[in-house]
Amino acid sequence: MTTKSQETHRKTIPTPSKILLWAMAAGRCEKCGKILYKHPLTGTDGNYAQIAHNHPVGKRGPRFEHKIDSSLNIDDVSNLLLLCAECHKEIDDNPTLYTVEHLKNIKQTHETCVYKATDFEHIKTTTVIKYAANLHGRSLSIDNISDALFPEKFARNIIELGLKNSSWNTSDEAYWSYESQNLEKNFKNKVLPLFDNSNNERKDFSIFALAPIPLLIKFGTLLSNKQRIDVYQLQKSPTQTWRWQNSNTRVKYTTNYKNCPTSIKQVVLILSLSGKPLIDTIQSTVSFENSLVVEITTDTTPYEDFLKTRQQLDDFIKEYLKTKEEIRSICKQVVPIHLFAAIPNAIAVEIGRHRDTTADLPLITYNLTNNKYHHALTIGDTNE
Ligand SMILES: [Zn+2]
Ligand SMILES: [Zn+2]
Structure with missing residues (x-):
């Protein structure tokens, strides 16, 4: 006995039509968008697609219309839909809901979307x-x-x-x-x-x-x-992502002048953003005597994962550039800046990027290893 489904799909669809359909559908179910070249649970590669004829092959197929145009090539890609098994069953079982016209729209919407989303020639x-x-x-x-x-x-x-x-x-x-x-x-x-x-x-x-x-x-x-x-900045919570968030939450950065001697031999710049560098630990590395001590911090308790948006990054740069300018004008002469920074990676890169090689004071950086600050890199000339 021939079942209805065998009868409907008995004819093999020519390979060129299949290839075109797979390409135009980008390997996804044209109705629900599910990926069809990988097993949904195991991820094993394979062909999990079914191909449906919109106008059916035989008179007993779903969506059969007597007024069908005789010039229609039933196996032309325009008459085919790439579907998952569930969607295929759903449309074939409900031909009054999923009419030829309705399925044409579903197919076209999906294929236009694929075309636009993969327009790599014009995406930036x-x-x-x-x-x-x-x-x-x-x-x-x-x-x-x-x-x-x-x-x-x-x-x-x-x-x-x-x-x-x-x-x-x-x-x-x-x-x-x-x-x-x-x-x-x-x-x-x-x-x-x-x-x-x-x-x-x-x-x-x-x-x-x-x-x-x-x-x-x-x-x-x-x-x-x-x-x-x-x-870009790696964010650890709620899940690891490098994607900037779209949020209007602002971070307020403030600059505090902790020690402002009359004769300044050096600057100690502390950035307490993703953590709080300990003053005692800093002082065991660099003396605060004759030091202009400046701290930039946030209005909340510093924590590792605070930087979430581009706006928050831009706001920091503004505060940093302003503070840098103030330090330069307070110091009057060229003295080194000793930098102790607990900052997100993106901010570190931006600090470097916003360095003015001709006007900026030399920057001496430190790295915390085993609860002790060690001199790392000196950026700019300290022997002026
Ligand atoms: Zn589907
Ligand atoms: Zn079918």
Whole structure:
């Protein structure tokens, strides 16, 4: 006995029509959007699709209409729908609801959507610069990057500026000069050639960086401000993501002058944003005598995961630039700034990026290892 379904689908659909349909549907059910080339639970690759004829093959098929145009090629892609098993059953069981006209609309909506969403020729492209190593469970995969960029941008090119050392010896001065030179060399070879603006197009770069703060600041100083640059931030809660949030919550940054001597030999700049550097620990590294001590902090208790939006990042930069200007005018002469920073990665990169090489005071960075601050990198000349 021939069942209705066997009769309806007995004829093999020509391969060219199938390929076209798969491409136009992007491998998803045209009704519910479910992916059809992977098992929904196990993720195993395979063909989980069913192909339905809108106008049916036989007279006993669903949606059969007597007035059907005889010139219609029943196997033409325009008459086919790529479906999951559930949706296929649902439409065939309910032909009064899922009419030929209705299914045409469903098909067209899906295929137009696929066409627009995959218009890679016209979606804004960006070059991703990834500076990361020792992820310690923090995730920075191509999936993370694409997710953070979507739907604004599409990564055309991913450049990796890896760190050399896999074992951190961050208390060792040699580590910092070694990594710093390695960064400069990689940057010169891999990124600088792309900074060529000779044809006047402003290229777009997206920054994903996970490294110790001093290296991130250094990295920032290398990034030109002639390019369009977006810096991204890993957020750990509620789930790990590099995607900036769309929230109107603002963070208020304030600058406190803690010690303002008449004769200033140096500046101690404390950034208490993602944590609070301990004053005692700082003082065991740098004396506060004749030091202008300045702290930038937030209106809430500092915590690691506070930076959620681009606006919050921009607001910090404004406060930082203002404070930098004030420090410069208080100091009157060139003195070094000792920087003790508990800050998110994106802020570290931006501090470097907003460094004015001609006007800014030299910056001496420290890194906290085993509850002690160790000198890391000095940015700018301290022997003026
Ligand atoms: Zn479906
Ligand atoms: Zn069917």
